Amino acid sequence: MEYPDGLHYTKDHEWALEEEGVVTIGITDYAQSELGDVVFVELPEEGTVIKAGEPFGVVESVKSVSDLYTPVSGEVLEINGDLESEPELVNSSCYDAGWMIKIAVSNKKELGELLSADQYADYIKSLK
Amino acid sequence: MAQQPGARGLVFNEPLIFEHGRKGRAGCDVPKSEFPEIDPATVAPPSMLRGPLEGLAEVSEPEAVRHFTRLSQWNYGVDSNFYPLGSCTMKYNPKVNEAAARMEGFAGLHPLQDASTTQGALRVMYDLEKMLCEVAGMDAASLQPAAGAQGEFAGLLLIRAYHKEKGNPRKKVIIPDSGHGTNPASAALCDYAAVTLPSGPDGLIDLALLEKEMDGDTAALMLTNPNTLGMFEKNIKKVCEIVHAKGGLVYGDGANLNAVMGKARFGDMGIDVCHMNLHKTFSTPHGGGGPGSGPVLAKKILEPYLPAPRVTLRDGVYGLDFNRPKSIGALNAFWGNFGVYLRAYAYVLTMGGSGLKEASETAVLNANYILAKLRGAYHVPYEGTCMHECVLSDKFQQEHHVSTLDIAKGLIDRGFHPPTIYFPLIVKGAMMIEPTETESMETMDTFIAAMKEIADVAKTDPESLAAAPVTAKVKRLDETQAARQPDLRYRR
Numbered sequence: 197m198e199y200p201d202g203l204h205y206t207k208d209h210e211w212a213l214e215e216e217g218v219v220t221i222g223i224t225d226y227a228q229s230e231l232g233d234v235v236f237v238e239l240p241e242e243g244t245v246i247k248a249g250e251p252f253g254v255v256e257s258v259k260s261v262s263d264l265y266t267p268v269s270g271e272v273l274e275i276n277g278d279l280e281s282e283p284e285l286v287n288s289s290c291y292d293a294g295w296m297i298k299i300a301v302s303n304k305k306e307l308g309e310l311l312s313a314d315q316y317a318d319y320i321k322s323l324k
Numbered sequence: 325m326a327q328q329p330g331a332r333g334l335v336f337n338e339p340l341i342f343e344h345g346r347k348g349r350a351g352c353d354v355p356k357s358e359f360p361e362i363d364p365a366t367v368a369p370p371s372m373l374r375g376p377l378e379g380l381a382e383v384s385e386p387e388a389v390r391h392f393t394r395l396s397q398w399n400y401g402v403d404s405n406f407y408p409l410g411s412c413t414m415k416y417n418p419k420v421n422e423a424a425a426r427m428e429g430f431a432g433l434h435p436l437q438d439a440s441t442t443q444g445a446l447r448v449m450y451d452l453e454k455m456l457c458e459v460a461g462m463d464a465a466s467l468q469p470a471a472g473a474q475g476e477f478a479g480l481l482l483i484r485a486y487h488k489e490k491g492n493p494r495k496k497v498i499i500p501d502s503g504h505g506t507n508p509a510s511a512a513l514c515d516y517a518a519v520t521l522p523s524g525p526d527g528l529i530d531l532a533l534l535e536k537e538m539d540g541d542t543a544a545l546m547l548t549n550p551n552t553l554g555m556f557e558k559n560i561k562k563v564c565e566i567v568h569a570k571g572g573l574v575y576g577d578g579a580n581l582n583a584v585m586g587k588a589r590f591g592d593m594g595i596d597v598c599h600m601n602l603h604k605t606f607s608t609p610h611g612g613g614g615p616g617s618g619p620v621l622a623k624k625i626l627e628p629y630l631p632a633p634r635v636t637l638r639d640g641v642y643g644l645d646f647n648r649p650k651s652i653g654a655l656n657a658f659w660g661n662f663g664v665y666l667r668a669y670a671y672v673l674t675m676g677g678s679g680l681k682e683a684s685e686t687a688v689l690n691a692n693y694i695l696a697k698l699r700g701a702y703h704v705p706y707e708g709t710c711m712h713e714c715v716l717s718d719k720f721q722q723e724h725h726v727s728t729l730d731i732a733k734g735l736i737d738r739g740f741h742p743p744t745i746y747f748p749l750i751v752k753g754a755m756m757i758e759p760t761e762t763e764s765m766e767t768m769d770t771f772i773a774a775m776k777e778i779a780d781v782a783k784t785d786p787e788s789l790a791a792a793p794v795t796a797k798v799k800r801l802d803e804t805q806a807a808r809q810p811d812l813r814y815r816r
Contacts, residue, residue: 230752235807258803259729259746283808 205316345383410744410756413604421667435658446642461591462621475599475618476510494543502551550711564594583712586681606668686761713758733792738774
């Protein structure tokens with residue numbers, strides 16, 4: 197399992213990467229591995245305003261359907277359209293090509309409340 | 325060990341009926357008409373003329389019979405073997421129920437016949453409502469909902485109508501994470517936000533958490549009792565008190581009624597409205613998509629809102645009352661799935677009160693027997709006894725990289741329909757087994773032996789389970805590919 201440094205993590209297994217006020221969001225290696233083969237990802241429309249902790253989409257695998265929760269509040273600038281035809285990118289490249297949405301973050305302080313890579317790795321250990 | 329029922333026999337490949345036969349072939353010889361033929365185009369307007377028909381099967385009678393007989397041989401049902409699908413109550417459907425449903429006086433009825441000519445049918449509906457109310461401890465019922473999910477929908481519409489009349493329909497419905505899968509969808513359809521309540525460590529509703537979540541904006545708590553972990557919410561009275569104290573109502577999902585029928589009643593627990601699945605608890609057919617029946621039952625306070633029409637009895641005459649100004653309306657064409665009512669009615673009468681009670685007792689005993697025998701070979705996520713179904717997980721088998729899916733496929737090779745898998749969602753790698761009262765100890769022992777053998781094979785030869793099923797008509801399917809690129813349409 198890989199949890200790259202520099203990303204922020206949630207206990208719901210999303211990651212967030214902040215670059216100049218834009219936060220990219222996806223799900224973690226642990227999440228994709230637990231879900232198994234992802235077959236469908238439902239994402240919000242661009243322009244949607246979402247609040248930290250609320251569901252922004254749905255990820256469906258052969259095993260289950262799960263809500264996706266946004267780690268930070270803001271407006272959705274862009275969604276990863278590739279996931280519509282290639283949901284498997286979430287499995288093969290969860291931190292890169294499998295990203296889900298980009299948000300114009302409205303309150304950067306929310307990032308400070310998220311877990312670091314080490315904290316998230318410890319959290320995963322506590323689940324086992 | 326008893327011999328496993330699974331075997332390869334004369335199992336046939338069978339193409340689609342369109343791929344059989346040849347042009348011009350027919351099952352019977354129709355004599356030439358003694359009247360002169362008329363070209364339709366000379367007597368009917370062009371809009372009513374049909375072009376030449378393409379693509380219909382043209383087969384002989386034995387070809388048609390073999391085709392459908394072969395397809396039927398691929399079928400697996402409760403009439404073939406054990407069907408341990410948890411949360412589904414796949415109990416045996418006694419054939420006497422079928423005889424009742426096929427009686428000419430019932431089967432030949434038209435729904436628009438005058439009530440004076442359908443007194444017997446109306447009486448069956450009236451009496452069945454009363455019987456179900458007796459089982460649920462409720463005051464009034466409507467048989468209309470066509471299945472469990474529609475029963476839930478009806479129940480929430482009643483709750484919405486009740487709150488609306490009081491001035492505020494409220495905004496949300498609380499649903500424990502051990503609730504039935506359809507509950508959040510029903511809440512959303514009734515324009516309520518579904519709020520999930522995490523279970524406590526014992527798998528039951530966490531009272532402190534409920535107290536915190538319950539407020540004046542909450543229309544209802546929807547719960548399944550016993551819950552989908554197969555555990556009885558023993559604090560149910562307190563749960564109802566907490567919800568009622570804030571003016572909310574409690575909805576009881578009757579999906580798991582088979583555990584408590586005749587033993588405990590929703591009405592006595594404090595629940596205000598519930599549904600029952602006749603196609604589960606009351607032994608009516610269940611496979612192939614139904615038809616099902618999910619009557620909604622309620623306390624007096626919700627009676628005015630029940631679906632219309634209601635069946636009435638006045639001065640010894642049965643009728644249908646459409647004058648129900650507060651009703652949420654009709655939920656089904658005509659009077660619901662009447663053939664299912666007859667089967668349930670026959671079931672209740674043949675079982676009797678003591679029989680229904682005994683069915684629940686045996687269902688719970690059977691589930692606990694399987695749980696006790698498989699504990700050790702499989703991980704048991706929630707300790708203690710269970711109700712009518714037990715939940716295991718693949719935790720021990722995962723050490724050998726064998727998953728719940730592999731175990732399910734392994735069961736197919738041993739002649740058993742797999743149990744419900746990966747549900748309830750709160751248990752990782754869940755397997756949910758519900759034997760119902762139908763199964764004999766011998767059948768369960770054979771199933772237990774198969775499960776134990778799979779647990780052994782998981783240690784000694786895990787690869788073989790990754791390849792399962794190998795004796796089935798169709799080998800392991802690529803479920804991922806099927807979901808990502810579904811091929812749903814026949815093309816010639």
